Amino acid sequence: MKNHFKVIAILLIISVSLFAFKSFNSNEITQNTSDKEKVILEILQHIVERGHYDPKAIDDNFSKNVYKSFIESLDPTKRYFLQSDIEKFKRYELEIDDQFKNRDLTFFNLVYDVFTKRLVESESFMKVFENKAFSFKEDESIESDFEKVKFASSNREMQEVWRKIIKYSVLNNLSIKMDEEEAKKEKDASYVIKSFAVLEKEARESVIKNFNENLSFYKNEIDKVDYFGIYVNELTSQFDPHTNYMAPNDKEKFDESISGKFEGIGARLLKKMEYTEITELITGGPAWKSKELEPGDIILKVAQGDKEPEDIVGMRIDKAVKKIKGKKGTEVRLTIKKVDGTIKVVSLIRDTIETEETFARSTIIEKNGKKYGLLYLPKFYIDFVDFNERDAAKDVEIEIEKLKNNGVEGIVFDVRDNGGGSLKTVVEIMGLFIDKGPVVQVKPAGARKEVLEDKTGTVKWNGPLVVLVNQFSASASEILAAAVQDYNRGVVVGSKSTFGKGTVQSVIDLNQFVRSSTLGDLGALKLTGQKFFRIDGRSTQLNGVFSDVVLPNRLSYIDIGERDMDNAMEWSEISPANYKPLNNLFDRKTIVENSRSRIEKNDFFKMTDESAKWTKARRDETIISLNYNKYREYNKAMLDKSKAFDLLKDYKNNLTIYNLTEDQAKIDKDEALKIKRDAWFESIAKDAYIDESINVLQDLKYPSLASSQSSKINLENNKLKNK
Numbered sequence: 001m002k003n004h005f006k007v008i009a010i011l012l013i014i015s016v017s018l019f020a021f022k023s024f025n026s027n028e029i030t031q032n033t034s035d036k037e038k039v040i041l042e043i044l045q046h047i048v049e050r051g052h053y054d055p056k057a058i059d060d061n062f063s064k065n066v067y068k069s070f071i072e073s074l075d076p077t078k079r080y081f082l083q084s085d086i087e088k089f090k091r092y093e094l095e096i097d098d099q100f101k102n103r104d105l106t107f108f109n110l111v112y113d114v115f116t117k118r119l120v121e122s123e124s125f126m127k128v129f130e131n132k133a134f135s136f137k138e139d140e141s142i143e144s145d146f147e148k149v150k151f152a153s154s155n156r157e158m159q160e161v162w163r164k165i166i167k168y169s170v171l172n173n174l175s176i177k178m179d180e181e182e183a184k185k186e187k188d189a190s191y192v193i194k195s196f197a198v199l200e201k202e203a204r205e206s207v208i209k210n211f212n213e214n215l216s217f218y219k220n221e222i223d224k225v226d227y228f229g230i231y232v233n234e235l236t237s238q239f240d241p242h243t244n245y246m247a248p249n250d251k252e253k254f255d256e257s258i259s260g261k262f263e264g265i266g267a268r269l270l271k272k273m274e275y276t277e278i279t280e281l282i283t284g285g286p287a288w289k290s291k292e293l294e295p296g297d298i299i300l301k302v303a304q305g306d307k308e309p310e311d312i313v314g315m316r317i318d319k320a321v322k323k324i325k326g327k328k329g330t331e332v333r334l335t336i337k338k339v340d341g342t343i344k345v346v347s348l349i350r351d352t353i354e355t356e357e358t359f360a361r362s363t364i365i366e367k368n369g370k371k372y373g374l375l376y377l378p379k380f381y382i383d384f385v386d387f388n389e390r391d392a393a394k395d396v397e398i399e400i401e402k403l404k405n406n407g408v409e410g411i412v413f414d415v416r417d418n419g420g421g422s423l424k425t426v427v428e429i430m431g432l433f434i435d436k437g438p439v440v441q442v443k444p445a446g447a448r449k450e451v452l453e454d455k456t457g458t459v460k461w462n463g464p465l466v467v468l469v470n471q472f473s474a475s476a477s478e479i480l481a482a483a484v485q486d487y488n489r490g491v492v493v494g495s496k497s498t499f500g501k502g503t504v505q506s507v508i509d510l511n512q513f514v515r516s517s518t519l520g521d522l523g524a525l526k527l528t529g530q531k532f533f534r535i536d537g538r539s540t541q542l543n544g545v546f547s548d549v550v551l552p553n554r555l556s557y558i559d560i561g562e563r564d565m566d567n568a569m570e571w572s573e574i575s576p577a578n579y580k581p582l583n584n585l586f587d588r589k590t591i592v593e594n595s596r597s598r599i600e601k602n603d604f605f606k607m608t609d610e611s612a613k614w615t616k617a618r619r620d621e622t623i624i625s626l627n628y629n630k631y632r633e634y635n636k637a638m639l640d641k642s643k644a645f646d647l648l649k650d651y652k653n654n655l656t657i658y659n660l661t662e663d664q665a666k667i668d669k670d671e672a673l674k675i676k677r678d679a680w681f682e683s684i685a686k687d688a689y690i691d692e693s694i695n696v697l698q699d700l701k702y703p704s705l706a707s708s709q710s711s712k713i714n715l716e717n718n719k720l721k722n723k
Contacts, residue, residue: 036519037228038103043513044236044245044525045100052239053445053503053528054569062238063096069566070111070234074227076146079161080118083151088114100235108231112224119218121155125162126215130208133200134167136628142168145622166207167626173203174628175635213272221271221316229523236525241565242505243528248521249318254507261383264325265332266353267293271317275299282355286348288672293346294339299324301335309335326350356676360395362403363681365412366656367694373403373411374690376680380421380429380476392421393428400432400460402660410464410697412690413480416494420475423504423532427452430483432460433490438577440479441533442504449533451577464586464700465490466693469547471560474499481545482534488582491591491700493549493693500562502541503569504530531569537576541569548588549595549696551689552609557616591699598695604651604688611645653691657681 049055056062071089075081092099092107099107142164143149152158181193194202225247232245246254266285267278278297281288302323303309312320326332333347362375377396383389403411423440430439431454443449467481467490478498484490506529510522533539542563562568599605618638625631659667659677667674684690 035103035105036522037105039514039519040232040245040510040522041100041103041105041235043510043522044232047508047525047527048236048239048243051508051527051529052243053530054240056239058097058100060094060097063094063098065238065567066096066100066234067093067107069237070231073230073234074111074115077165078146078149078151079158079165080115080122081151082118082155082158083153085114085118086151108228111231112227115227116219119215121158122162122215123212125159126166126208126212128159129163129166129204133197134170134204136167136171136174136626136631138627139630140164140626141623142626143622144624148622164626166204166211168624169207169211170200170204171626171628171631173207174200175632177203178632217271220314221318223316238567240503240528240567240569241562242501242503242526244526245523246507246526247523251507251524254526255384261352261354261389262325263328263352264350265334265348266351267324269299269317269321269324271320274314276312276315276317276320282353284356284670285353286351290346290348292344293334293336296339298337299334300337300343303333303335305331305333309333328352356673359390360392360399361680362399362660363684364403364406364408364658364660365684365690365694366658367654368698370698371406371408372694372697373400373406373408374414374684375399375403375411376414377418379418380423380425382422382425384422392425393432396429397432397460402662404461405662406660408463410466410694410700411461412466412468412693412697414468414690415473415477415480416468416470416689417472418474418477419472419499420477420501423452423476423479426476426479427454430454430480431456431458433462433465433484434487435459437487438535438579439483441535441537441574441577442530443533443574444530449574451535453577462702464697464702466696466700467492468689468693469494469498469545470553471495471497471555472499473545474501474562478502478540478545479532482540485545485548486534486536486579486581488585488588491549491586491588491696492545492547493595493696494547494551494689495553496550496556497546497561498540498544499560500540500542500544500568502531502533502539502562502571503528504532528569531572533574535577535579537574539572539574542571548592549692551599551692552605552612553689554608554612554615556609556612558612558619585702586700591696594699595692595696598692602688602692603647605692607645607647608688611648614641614645651688652685653688655685655691655694657684 045058049058067089071081071086089107089111092110096107099105152161177194177199181199184191185193229245229247229250236243236245264285265287266282267287268280268282270277270279276299278287278293278299279295281293281295287293299320300313301309301311302320304323304326310323312323324332324334328351330350331347332350333345335343335345337343358378358381360375360377362373365372365374375396377392380392382391400411423442427439434454436453436455436457438451438453440452441449442452465484467484469477469481469492473481473494478501481492481498485492505526508525508527510524514522531539531541542561544561625634667677
């Protein structure tokens with residue numbers, strides 16, 4: 001709970017520094033400014049200049065970067081703007097900084113007006129190709145690296161751009177269809193393969209349909225407010241990649257994401273043309289329990305309780321979702337068009353929905369007659385409104401207790417693809433593996449560092465520990481991996497290094513800075529106000545955490561992570577915290593050497609390394625032929641080459657996987673949960689990284705550290721030197 005108060009204190013520091021602005025300008029804003037966007041710009045400028053960890057000068061260089069990134073964000077493939085548009089925009093390339101300071105939206109309005117005009121024009125290009133078959137005999141090609149492509153100089157040239165883009169998509173679709181036809185012929189010699197003309201028509205109609213749906217989304221689902229949000233994010237992201245403006249809808253989605261729950265009916269929805277379609281039912285939610293809804297059903301109308309139903313056909317998806325979601329215990333009546341075409345009204349009582357895929361889960365893995373635990377954590381979730389609700393730390397502690405009750409001899413803590421979350425929960429989770437001590441250091445700009453530490457004095461797991469990471473393990477995941485390394489508490493296994501996000505963000509409600517309610521919800525700003533550091537003083541920023549045991553993966557030779565992001569903050573270092581690592585717990589050098597020896601003999605990892613090199617080489621190839629024969633020939637060569645890597649797809653380990661005793665009864669009663677658990681088990685059975693992590697656990701021969709949950713880990717009195 002103390003860590004929570006530290007977070008509040010950080011927010012208070014920022015709020016106090018801005019108080020003069022709030023009290024001085026809020027009345028002026030509410031009385032004299034009717035433009036909501038200008039108010040947002042004014043508030044944002046004051047926040048980022050006074051609260052950001054490393055604020056940048058809002059100058060001509062800032063302006064040039066915003067100009068470039070905003071154009072690219074709207075038209076990354078250069079299929080909308082003409083060169084003449086760019087020349088109009090170019091006049092403002094060095095004026096955006098001044099416009100930001102003066103709440104001037106001239107540049108934004110110009111780009112928005114031109115972009116929406118070009119969207120409408122793009123529809124006419126679609127119609128040109130709807131009923132016109134493509135010929136793939138010409139020897140022409142398309143450049144897939146759009147940074148090398150110039151903007152079209154005229155509408156005629158733009159039509160040619162669209163022709164090539166659509167032609168490439170049709171060719172790709174056509175090639176897939178031809179493969180499917182040939183596969184059918186191989187299975188059944190009597191099967192008559194469809195003609196080239198028929199397949200081309202099918203492929204073209206499918207592609208045009210998808211392009212039209214995409215254009216419809218841009219035209220109907222994204223309005224000026226959304227585009228303004230994109231523009232503002234290009235302004236804020238110049239300070240660093242994680243300082244982002246969140247419109248009201250985005251703030252709501254962020255809160256749901258970090259807590260893993262929301263109030264509603266428990267259905268995932270997708271906009272298809274003018275219709276809102278159910279794509280998935282969340283296990284345990286009202287929609288799932290009703291047994292009256294299924295994926296593919298279309299929602300036509302929504303009624304709140306006994307009120308008149310409202311037609312949502314053609315309505316923006318976010319507005320439709322708002323009408324369907326609502327407070328727990330309230331009724332919503334949906335008029336549904338079933339998959340079979342029948343119409344029915346379904347009444348549901350909204351409830352709190354927990355998205356189980358967000359939450360921690362664990363299972364037993366048996367190898368060589370010994371049991372080990374796999375603990376998977378997708379994110380470090382928390383409910384910031386009610387700290388009594390479930391969070392990642394509480395759930396991980398429960399899973400550890402279950403694993404102990406099932407007699408495991410070691411735990412693999414899997415945080416692959418875990419982008420982070422709550423700082424509070426990662427500190428508490430690390431506290432489950434050590435007696436007490438610092439976990440991470442946090443430093444605001446120009447202020448003294450804070451050391452966040454575990455003070456419980458209780459060890460929940462004192463046995464062998466492996467933390468499994470990859471290039472997408474970020475932020476809180478990196479704090480956990482770094483602390484495990486710095487304490488010598490376990491071994492980090494995975495990619496060469498993690499993502500490299502070593503900054504801390506606070507979410508600031510913009511509405512607190514104005515007194516007027518006539519402006520509506522102003523949204524929020526996710527602001528980078530601090531950096532975090534390992535307890536040995538090093539930053540994880542850019543460099544990430546280097547694994548002790550490095551396992552090849554298909555992205556090994558591709559730059560991924562914070563280091564590959566625009567405006568990323570620099571690596572830095574501070575003094576170490578006062579902590580005491582565990583010495584003589586295990587021989588790290590021997591562990592690494594044993595694993596390296598296994599990897600060198602392992603066909604899967606050898607082939608993975610070859611595949612990674614091939615992936616890097618293919619990524620550098622950007623010219624794609626639009627000639628059917630050349631395209632097919634190239635694809636066949638790639639397919640033949642990829643067959644050499646079939647072992648990767650066919651790989652299976654020899655691990656025995658089964659549910660914990662405490663989970664089995666619940667899984668037996670829930671068919672949907674059983675399906676999800678079976679799918680997880682299937683993925684584990686094909687996972688060489690988990691297999692090698694279990695091997696590492698078997699090499700970890702810990703001395704007896706403790707015999708009870710509350711026993712202390714004996715810490716040596718020598719402090720790890722700052723590296």
